Amino acid sequence: MEKKLPTIKEIAKRLNISISTVSRALHDHHSIGLRTKLAVKKLAAELNYEPNQTAIFFKQRKTFTIGVILPNLREEFFSSAINGIEKTALDNNYIVLTSQSHDDLEREKNIVESMKKHRVDGILASISKNTTRIDHFEQLKNYDIPVVFFDRVPDVPDVHSVSCNLYHSSVEAVDFLVKKGHKRIAYIQGPSTLNIKNERLNGYYDALAKNSIKADDALVVSTDLSTDGNTGALDKLLALKKRPTAVILFNDYVALDVIHHARQRKLAINKDISFVSYANIPFMHYLETPPVASVEQFPYEQGARATELLFKLLDPNAKQGLPPYENIVLKSELIIH
């Protein structure tokens, strides 16, 4: 039942010329007779000829495909990043193979293997929260598959990356809250693996010091980003004799759970307690009581920049002049709502 698609061979036969002539004609090779060229193109159009990309991929050792590995697509942060990636990729005639790790390291490894098998030309990755070692990415060097990490980047020197520096916004966040009159400012941090550089927490501590507020270790709690972890973290803070009046949250998804939970515990949000968060996803605006401020991390730009960097790495000409490892750092912004 196989349909037989036209090939250059077919065209060559019909025109009684050689395969290579057809190939050249279709590629507008300089040394080709106008007559034959036109004839070839005409017949090609008639036959509805289209080159078999799999053959070309095979021959060129390129698939014009980039793989994207990220924790999940459910979070608007990552779907925005995908938009930036897709845009840049499509502009370069590349196509995007996306796969979700669901924050599972084993899955992440499988995806890498699968993408390697499929011979993607390069990979963009935002690592899972359980990824501490990146051997599965490192091995790709043996296959000439460059990797650019974005947003969730591993804390090692010898990788390419695009990320957002959250330090200054973290300072601003505390400043903002202090200016609003808050003195007991808590902080709910994420898993340590995503926090290695600790920009958020360092900013938090530095800003407290700057504002002459004594840091209180009881005010810093952790979540594993699960709903239980998120609400549990809030509960811990609410159990303190001296409750915080403001809480800085690891990101907007933590914020969703925490704000929801605070409502259920009958707290008057923005009165009893105020929240600041990270990510600034548009969705939050639908909440009746969104965080009073959120740190914009520019997912679209991160995705786009990471893709551009990957293309630079993929370009054999430009490759020479590149520094061994490029680490692009965007500046986050505190957005007051």
Add this chain to the structure above:
Amino acid sequence: MEKKLPTIKEIAKRLNISISTVSRALHDHHSIGLRTKLAVKKLAAELNYEPNQTAIFFKQRKTFTIGVILPNLREEFFSSAINGIEKTALDNNYIVLTSQSHDDLEREKNIVESMKKHRVDGILASISKNTTRIDHFEQLKNYDIPVVFFDRVPDVPDVHSVSCNLYHSSVEAVDFLVKKGHKRIAYIQGPSTLNIKNERLNGYYDALAKNSIKADDALVVSTDLSTDGNTGALDKLLALKKRPTAVILFNDYVALDVIHHARQRKLAINKDISFVSYANIPFMHYLETPPVASVEQFPYEQGARATELLFKLLDPNAKQGLPPYENIVLKSELIIH
């Protein structure tokens, strides 16, 4: 700088046997000597041999890749669908190429072309709201690329599809509101292209009749799904002398805008006005005043079922017994919150 990966040729040379013997050994072909087989496998392991998939794709005329075309990934509805698709695909050793049409027909066409070029084995699609003709999908028949539509399916008979019948839930939704005491029940419908079968509206009208409520055309308004369209539709209803006390909304994304807008207009939600919606995305639970009920459309299952159907179409053995066009219809469920 090209790294040279080991090939079966290389293995053959080193072992002084033929290429085909190596190939067979690696595939556990039955007629192969145990000694040679082990030797081959041993060397293959040592050399870190991995078959070049692009060569195999080329030879087998298969890429083990399925393309997914959908309006966007931002909506949790579609990212859930992707999860169902990814799961099923990965279980079958397929990989998923996803692309967003952003509800733009031209883009959708480009994606189809691009996927065709990349020789995906099959395509899953949820069409854009501007897609009225599906020639760009139809032509894929000439390339033996089967297409299965899901959720947003074109209203033509000769396609494979998986969708969710919303009629009964629509009736239930009205019944539910009537039972709650509502008599003026409005309906905000989506673009006509996504509404061809009109299951929502038919259910609405039938249920009104069943409950002896006279339908009022002024209570049925439309949105193009943009934020302005959504809020404008509500405004139209609020401008009526006799305002509705309940509104059924095309989907949860319309609901987000409408509920937000209603709040801004100082309406007491669930008191002045109540909402019922479609999609039942988990995100809505974070709202302080989510719709009182929502119709579950099972995106994950739709994705999974559509993928299974696609694999059936891809399977040359099973293909024989298939009906020419399969249209799987799931039953939606009204979920009371």
Add this chain to the structure above:
DNA sequence: CTGTTAGCGCATTCAA
């Protein structure tokens, strides 16, 4: 049980 051969569709080097 193993080797030989051909070919998938195309690009490309070498000859003419």
Add this chain to the structure above:
DNA sequence: TTGAATGCGCTAACAG
């Protein structure tokens, strides 16, 4: 300006 020949890595039909 064109053609012939080669090979990319692998599978499989055929032959021994």
